[in-house]
Amino acid sequence: DVKVTQSSRYLVKRTGEKVFLECVQDMDHENMFWYRQDPGLGLRLIYFSYDVKMKEKGDIPEGYSVSREKKERFSLILESASTNQTSMYLCASSFSGELFFGEGSRLTVL
Amino acid sequence: SQQGEEDPQALSIQEGENATMNCSYKTSINNLQWYRQNSGRGLVHLILIRSNEREKHSGRLRVTLDTSKKSSSLLITASRAADTASYFCATGALGGSQGNLIFGKGTKLSVKP
Numbered sequence: 001d002v003k004v005t006q007s008s009r010y011l012v013k014r015t016g017e018k019v020f021l022e023c024v025q026d027m028d029h030e031n032m033f034w035y036r037q038d039p040g041l042g043l044r045l046i047y048f049s050y051d052v053k054m055k056e057k058g059d060i061p062e063g064y065s066v067s068r069e070k071k072e073r074f075s076l077i078l079e080s081a082s083t084n085q086t087s088m089y090l091c092a093s094s095f096s097g098e099l100f101f102g103e104g105s106r107l108t109v110l
Numbered sequence: 111s112q113q114g115e116e117d118p119q120a121l122s123i124q125e126g127e128n129a130t131m132n133c134s135y136k137t138s139i140n141n142l143q144w145y146r147q148n149s150g151r152g153l154v155h156l157i158l159i160r161s162n163e164r165e166k167h168s169g170r171l172r173v174t175l176d177t178s179k180k181s182s183s184l185l186i187t188a189s190r191a192a193d194t195a196s197y198f199c200a201t202g203a204l205g206g207s208q209g210n211l212i213f214g215k216g217t218k219l220s221v222k223p
Contacts, residue, residue, distance in 0.1 A: 004152075033210075042215035043153075043198070090152055097141060097202055099211060101152035 003027075006091050006102035013109050019078040021105050023091030031094040032074035034058075034066065036087045037104075043090065049074055081109045116199055116217040124222050129186040131217040133199030134179075140202045142175055143211065144184050147196045156184075156197075191223045 007022035025032065033048040035058075045058030047066040055066050063085060067075045074093075078085055086109045092099040117132045133142070141160045145153040159166045159175045159182070166173045172185040186193055196218045200211040 035213075040215070043213040045210070045212075048210060092153075098143065098155045098158055099145075099153070099200075100155065101145075103152045104150070106150075 004093055004100050004102040006105045008105050011107045013081050017081050019081050021076040023074045024072050025093040029093035029095045033092045034076045035090045038087050083109050085109050116214045120218045122220040129189050131184045131197050133182045135201045142182050143200045145198045189221045191221050194221045
């Protein structure tokens with residue numbers, strides 16, 4: 001079974017803090033994705049990556065950056081967290097079009 | 111940008127009944143997928159139907175795709191309380207990159223025992 005592991009299920013951070021959300025997959029998938037999910041807005045793509053050290057902006061990249069130093073790990077970085085980044089963050093990996101999701105990281109920014 | 115739009119937004123049925131959810135989309139697609147999400151958890155892939163397919167089955171799930179109407183439906187037969195979850199359709203755009211999907215806002219299904 002494919003496993004996508006997100007490092008933290010729940011985080012509480014303060015405005016202005018730097019936040020790292022880590023995601024690791026164990027199936028050697030080339031494609032990895034970060035989404036955020038908000039009530040009434042559904043899932044929105046933040047960034048994705050098709051290879052190591054490669055990244056592409058999704059629909060809402062502002063305020064975020066990503067890092068993919070190794071194939072299995074895709075990190076989402078909030079350089080200076082703001083309250084409007086309070087959300088559920090979902091990481092996913094893919095090989096042939098079907099997405100495998102992690103359990104999500106619920107971030108609250110105070 | 112959101113492409114898939116599910117209908118209804120919420121659906122409440124009794125155990126044993128069938129549940130039908132619909133999805134409409136706007137642009138040409140390579141495939142359409144359905145996902146399920148239990149409250150507070152990640153999404154789980156249910157089924158993928160390609161643009162040249164019209165119907166697909168998986169256990170109690172039946173998915174149809176009508177590319178001329180740009181719509182799809184997910185039917186869950188003989189529903190169970192454990193089917194209570196949100197269901198999302200997601201489209202892979204024609205010519206788009208593998209796995210780069212656009213999700214709808216979901217249908218919240220409640221199955222009462």
